[in-house]
Amino acid sequence: MAQQTEEHRRGRLNRQRVLQAAVSLADEVGIDELSMRRLGQELGVVAMALYKHVANKEELLDGMVEEIISEIDPAVIDPAAGGEDWKNAVRLRVLSARAVLQRHRWARQVLESRTNQTPAVLGYMDSFIAMFLAGGFSVDLTHHVMHAMGSRIWGFTQELFDDSAGPGGGTGGEMSPEAQAAVFEEMAARYPNILQVATAASHDEGSVVGRGCDDQFEFEFALDLLLDGFERLHRQGWTSRQAKKAQAKGS
Template sequence: MTEQPRIPLSRRRVLRAAVALADRDGLGSLTMRRLAQEVGVEAMSLYHHVANKEAVFDGIVEVILGEIMAAVEHAEAPPPERDWQAALRAQILAARDVFLRHRWAPQVLESRSTTSPLVIAYYDHVVAVLRAGGFSYDLAHRALHVLGSRALGFTQELFTPDSAQPGEAGAGNGAADAGGHTAADAGAAELMEQMADQFPNLAGMLAEAVHNDPDGTLGFCDDQFEFEFALDLILEGLERRRTAGH
């Protein structure tokens, strides 16, 4: 039997393996030791390609953003000159699809202390769509503030039951049990119980939200319907401001 050639270790291979490990076992599983096992080498071999665990996090942000840029490029949308709302909506939902494949990724992206050039490139593309749609630079600037992380396909919600940092044990890593329930689900339920007497209106609202969408998508309240509902409100409001000369 012919032995299969060994794939040489590279930074790209290490980072792809890190993404696969986080997808399969959750962000909390992403240690240098586990990553070395994933690619079949000794842990010391990794340091020729990634300096440390933080470098791995920086690298997987690059991988995810690269996927987003590719998804945006292939998204089906009209030219922004003809319909900027549809063009930007398609771009944002294409980016969101990538995050839905890697549900831990928003947490890592928001934890970085420096902004990736790929994030800047993405937002430059957003501004290009707005400008092609007739926005002044001033209104485009305001639009970016309104959209925030929603422009990338996810939102930072008001109530997040799990606030641990990336890499900490059990930290919001998206790992689910056999029934698909995560630690965040348990935290959400506990939070609502604690709130019920003191804050009955919020507790009732959140209980109904979780009941109507038990699976969620990228966060506690950030489900697809709510995301698209808010996105459409923003785009419609921006169009009114654009046509009125803001």
């Protein structure tokens, strides 16, 4: 009877509950501190009980990716717009993905570490491609568009300027004002153009998904440039060199 009461208190354990608890725990303590043992403690069960629902830590991480994908706004194209709404739909989807990664700061690290293309990941990519195809893009153009989008479909990009390491580019630790001034002076002498661009503007505190200066403005700036470029190529009926060669061989 006592055992039944304890099971009722904990609630019935299932895969979704395990994954949701893992996401919440990673939000709280970070992905590096997440372990099967700690997750079991969070759920009030022994770690071995979790293996009935996820085979191992890697499957747990894949499942956590599933959970965050489910939080991304579908941002489907309005049929009444006749395909012209693709640009807005793509933009909303990307910015929704970015907002999800800002809520779950560990997610970028996990996404970059995944080697298996799970059904959830493949489904997300497939639906992303579908927005361009529904907008009238050729398969050829869509292929190259997806390459250009890269990790932006997940709401992040690799950073060019790493502000987190300071002007020394990775010296570690806090530098004194004198040491910092010396580094700036050396940078100005050796790499004046990099220093001028890297220090051209300040960036909002807490707006970075990863490290560096990829704040919301910079992200949206690059995204809009890409979308405008895709729109121009689409209107021009652009075809890649490879596709033209294939068409010539087939004719």
